[in-house]
Amino acid sequence: MNGTFFYSLAPECVYVEQDFEDHDDPRRFKTHKKELAKLPPDLRSELGLWLLDYTNADRLEELLDVGPPHPSFDTWVTDLEIGLNKQFNTHPSVKAIARAIGECNVIIIWVGEFYRAYTREDGRHGTSYRILEEADEIKPHVQALREDWAKDYPGLGLWHSASFKKSISVFDIIAVADSYYDNRSIFEKLKDLIKRTDKPSILEKAGVGEIAKRYVSPILRNDFHYDYIVPKVLGENLPETADFKADQARYPRAPHRISPWLRGRLFSKV
């Protein structure tokens, strides 16, 4: 294996040996070598031979840049992000939701007829959830936002949970910025994200007030979730299979978007 091994495939004892044991101990080293010998051989050269045969190429080096030129992924994902947030922030329901929830962190779970709105509280002894007092007040606005989103993105279906958070801190901004996978530096990500925040005071402290003034959003949007319904919050109180089926009937989710667990629910006879 040319001196390399698949570290993550190594048995647990190898991890222990690597991390904590004396490597000069001959007995330990012998055990270590035995474990490494069990690992599979490096057959990437076999992959190369197979690829040459498949493509009829003479050398792998000829294939390294095969394909048409493509645009910058960073630019594409940044433009997409800014466009999505602009779309969200200009939706007529967003300001109404923001007005109603105040500074609360809100989690919505909505599947079919099952609707719950919780507020999240982070305390010294952990995170707790309680029913949001304004749950009924925001329901029609959340419904409009949820259904309009499904109309705008055919095949995506209705989201099953979402979170809204109006108050933001520098730590929140950094966490959100850091969650985007592209090659922008964290500073560039922050700058792009700040274009859509509504807390000039925080941003001015960071020396980016001018950018903040261009922002129009009353809410820092957290992602909509299509694959889980926050079971930690709901406990035993979960939507019924009929609720998932009802959502699917109204705004069908494309087959490629249906995860195995949801497929089990949607196509069950119960």
Next chain:
Amino acid sequence: MKITNKTDTYPFDAAELHRRFPADIQIPDLLLAFGQWMKTMPYGSIGDIYFDTEHPDHIAGPEAHRQIIKFMDGDDIYAFFWRHDTVGETLPIVLIDGDGAIETIPSLTAFLARFALGYYSADSDERNFFL
């Protein structure tokens, strides 16, 4: 992906791959052939990677569900097709490593050639995905 013994081979489910591709995108023949080939190889022998089509919503948001098509995951590699337009038939590949660094490669052919040539270390301890 837990390996139980040395004789395990890479799993590959062509039907599931078909199901998890958007209907308006044809699965590249090379991807299917590669999957069938991998299925004959000892697990781990070309790296700690496996076919995976879970929704990569954290990349560009779920709204991009017809443009970001994940097909591979692994200990230190994560690869998806990126449909940036509706014209091209050859989709570029975007790779993300464990530290979030990104590389865009013009085609699946180029990606596999790079993989075979050792551009991406199979030794995750070294963490040198991008050399």
